[in-house]
Amino acid sequence: MIKTKFDYNKYLRQNTLPHIWCPGCGDGIILKSLIRAIDKLQIKKDDIVIASGIGCASRLPGYVDFNTIHTTHGRALTFAIGIKMFKPRLKVITISGDGDALAIGGNHFIHAARRNIDITLIVFNNYTYGMTGGQYSPTQPIGSYATTTPYGNIEPPFDVCDLAKAAGATWVARSTSYHALQLDKLIEAAITHQGFSVLDVITNCHISYGRRNKMKSPVEMITYQKEKGIPVRSAENLKPEELTGRFKTGLIYQKNDAPEFCAEYQKKLELLKTK
Amino acid sequence: MKKVLEGSMAISESVRIAEPRVISAYPITPQTHIVEHLSQMVADGNLKAEFVMVESEHTAASVCLGASACGVRSYTSTASQGLLYMSEVIYNIAGMRLPVVITIANRAVSAPINIWNDMQDSMALRDAGAIQLYAENNQEAYDMHIQAYKIAENKDVMLPVMVCVDGFVLTHTFEVVETIDEVERVREYLPPLNMEYKLDVDNPYSFGTLGEPSVYMESRFNLANAVNNSKKVIVSAAQEYKDMFGKFHGALIDTYKTDDAETIIVAMGSILGTIKDVVDELRESGKKIGVLKVRSFRPFPEEEIVAALEDAGNVIVIEKAISLGKGGILSQEIRDVLYKHRINSINVNGYVLGLGGRDITPKNIIDLIEKAKTDENMDGEFFGLNSFIEQGNISNIGD
Ligand SMILES: Cc1ncc(C[n+]2csc(CCOP(=O)(O)OP(=O)(O)O)c2C)c(N)n1
Numbered sequence: 001m002i003k004t005k006f007d008y009n010k011y012l013r014q015n016t017l018p019h020i021w022c023p024g025c026g027d028g029i030i031l032k033s034l035i036r037a038i039d040k041l042q043i044k045k046d047d048i049v050i051a052s053g054i055g056c057a058s059r060l061p062g063y064v065d066f067n068t069i070h071t072t073h074g075r076a077l078t079f080a081i082g083i084k085m086f087k088p089r090l091k092v093i094t095i096s097g098d099g100d101a102l103a104i105g106g107n108h109f110i111h112a113a114r115r116n117i118d119i120t121l122i123v124f125n126n127y128t129y130g131m132t133g134g135q136y137s138p139t140q141p142i143g144s145y146a147t148t149t150p151y152g153n154i155e156p157p158f159d160v161c162d163l164a165k166a167a168g169a170t171w172v173a174r175s176t177s178y179h180a181l182q183l184d185k186l187i188e189a190a191i192t193h194q195g196f197s198v199l200d201v202i203t204n205c206h207i208s209y210g211r212r213n214k215m216k217s218p219v220e221m222i223t224y225q226k227e228k229g230i231p232v233r234s235a236e237n238l239k240p241e242e243l244t245g246r247f248k249t250g251l252i253y254q255k256n257d258a259p260e261f262c263a264e265y266q267k268k269l270e271l272l273k274t275k
Numbered sequence: 276m277k278k279v280l281e282g283s284m285a286i287s288e289s290v291r292i293a294e295p296r297v298i299s300a301y302p303i304t305p306q307t308h309i310v311e312h313l314s315q316m317v318a319d320g321n322l323k324a325e326f327v328m329v330e331s332e333h334t335a336a337s338v339c340l341g342a343s344a345c346g347v348r349s350y351t352s353t354a355s356q357g358l359l360y361m362s363e364v365i366y367n368i369a370g371m372r373l374p375v376v377i378t379i380a381n382r383a384v385s386a387p388i389n390i391w392n393d394m395q396d397s398m399a400l401r402d403a404g405a406i407q408l409y410a411e412n413n414q415e416a417y418d419m420h421i422q423a424y425k426i427a428e429n430k431d432v433m434l435p436v437m438v439c440v441d442g443f444v445l446t447h448t449f450e451v452v453e454t455i456d457e458v459e460r461v462r463e464y465l466p467p468l469n470m471e472y473k474l475d476v477d478n479p480y481s482f483g484t485l486g487e488p489s490v491y492m493e494s495r496f497n498l499a500n501a502v503n504n505s506k507k508v509i510v511s512a513a514q515e516y517k518d519m520f521g522k523f524h525g526a527l528i529d530t531y532k533t534d535d536a537e538t539i540i541v542a543m544g545s546i547l548g549t550i551k552d553v554v555d556e557l558r559e560s561g562k563k564i565g566v567l568k569v570r571s572f573r574p575f576p577e578e579e580i581v582a583a584l585e586d587a588g589n590v591i592v593i594e595k596a597i598s599l600g601k602g603g604i605l606s607q608e609i610r611d612v613l614y615k616h617r618i619n620s621i622n623v624n625g626y627v628l629g630l631g632g633r634d635i636t637p638k639n640i641i642d643l644i645e646k647a648k649t650d651e652n653m654d655g656e657f658f659g660l661n662s663f664i665e666q667g668n669i670s671n672i673g674d
Pocket residue numbers: 054055056057058072073096097098099100101124126128129130131132137301302303304332356357360
């Protein structure tokens with residue numbers, strides 16, 4: 001085995017590997033980034049909970065040696081909320097695909113954000129339902145193709161970050177599976193933030209999405225991420241029309257003094273005890 | 276015309292020729308192909324329907340409920356978790372007496388997540404007021420969907436019909452399927468939907484309004500009667516279909532070599548094919564054995580089952596579902612109807628096999644028949660477990 005500088009093995013469950021992701025899938029890049037970020041933060045493995053729904057992205061918890069729970073499609077956040085409410089001292093991280101987080105589970109997304117509960121949600125945003133073979137998702141760009149949009153999608157997509165911010169999330173950022181180093185830092189910051197943090201990670205699914213959209217190799221998809229991603233600050237100087245087809249990367253929104261749900265709940269309990 | 280079709284394609288062909296006007300579905304393995312074919316047909320103009328893309332099964336079923344309440348023929352399909360998530364709506368579709376046809380590509384349920392075949396999903400919905408039919412092969416799956424609309428839309432029935440087909444075993448295998456090519460002939464069998472009660476601005480009705488204690492029981496009574504009375508409609512739909520299209524796979528039940536049988540194996544769905552092969556072999560060596568296929572599980576064909584089984588000494592029920600905390604579901608119900616008819620001379624042994632896609636081989640069935648000779652009143656015993664469980668050592672499972 002080639003010795004790499006960073007040893008991922010201590011965070012991986014060897015008996016569940018190899019993973020099921022297609023060669024060239026972006027999800028593995030995010031997995032490694034997540035491990036590096038957690039390692040950097042020096043959080044004890046047993047203090048981390050990873051909850052996921054169902055989908056390619058949601059397979060992640062099976063591979064990592066934390067407290068993990070692989071639940072039902074769309075409900076990852078609700079399980080995470082239950083866990084966090086019961087043990088607020090734990091770091092709870094939720095992994096969802098764009099379908100999981102915003103289609104079947106969209107309701108939970110806005111309500112978790114509204115409450116500003118101290119959970120980190122990482123959306124593995126590949127614009128499609130990878131696992132079921134490439135149906136359109138609520139983040140799929142207008143005009144692009146999926147098995148259920150054979151003549152091009154006509155529905156406007158959600159901007160995950162705009163939605164999160166509007167619904168009440170207090171930390172919102174975007175990165176990609178190309179910007180791996182930036183991703184490390186953003187995951188670190190998301191976990192550290194006290195409140196609901198949403199990290200939208202544009203990731204490549206060449207198999208279910210790329211093939212139908214003139215990006216049949218991972219390289220083409222990674223290039224897309226590199227070319228279309230634009231740092232928040234650079235975007236400020238551009239006119240709206242110059243931003244069409246592009247997406248902002250980096251920290252998009254942060255609010256530090258907003259009441260956090262578990263803390264507020266605790267306060268209320270204390271108050272009621274004195275009555 | 277005879278074609279080699281994947282099960283999913285046979286089903287979508289059959290749905291196409293039944294001409295639903297609203298289709299809505301959400302992807303879930305192993306059902307996804309069915310609606311993908313349908314969405315392509317709609318996109319290509321080969322089926323004049325609205326294909327409504329949604330963000331969950333709950334929504335898909337709700338779209339069909341709404342369309343159906345407007346008097347429009349509608350269709351959805353799902354499996355496993357998708358069906359469980361739809362269940363709230365299916366109860367409502369039944370309660371509102373709407374003739375939606377739903378394909379179930381039978382699959383195991385979570386947790387742990389498993390995408391392979393068994394029947395725990397549809398069996399969980401057996402009390403919803405939907406008719407449940409189970410197909411043995413892809414030809415039957417094809418024919419059953421057309422019949423399903425005929426049954427659902429009969430004015431004495433007006434109920435959702437779940438057409439259950441084994442996931443992967445049927446949905447993803449290719450078989451020769453004879454399709455009907457003239458829409459006109461299908462229309463003759465299945466005339467356009469014409470609902471007596473529907474949402475109509477010129478003649479307004481209200482659906483699903485609060486049923487107070489003074490009326491709720493009556494509404495459920497009517498629903499229960501409708502499900503029971505659908506038996507004769509299921510029979511006539513199968514008969515008329517045979518007369519028009521020459522295909523018959525049984526009505527409520529079907530029997531195979533049961534006339535002089537001392538042992539009868541009862542099952543539903545695709546496993547019947549394997550069982551029949553085993554039975555053929557055993558017949559050659561002189562064993563008096565036959566097969567009872569349950570085609571309609573809801574309504575439950577009590578009289579027909581009793582008539583088919585009453586002369587047998589041994590009944591073996593093979594099922595891919597279980598009522599946890601009780602036992603086999605089909606075996607329970609078979610024992611129940613035999614008891615009701617005061618037949619207590621039959622030894623009914625029920626076994627649970629093939630959960631989560633575990634293969635059921637001819638050898639398994641032969642072993643089971645052997646085992647059943649000395650078993651008595653087995654109530655959904657698990658058959659074919661891996662040895663590490665039998666030793667009580669579950670720690671081997673991994674995590
Ligand atoms: C209730 C329910 N409906 C449907 C499915 C089938 N299903 C599994 S994964 C998936 C979509 C996955 O897409 P996404 O969440 O974007 O994740 P990805 O696979 O792209 O990572 C669907 C529809 C399911 N498991 N449960």
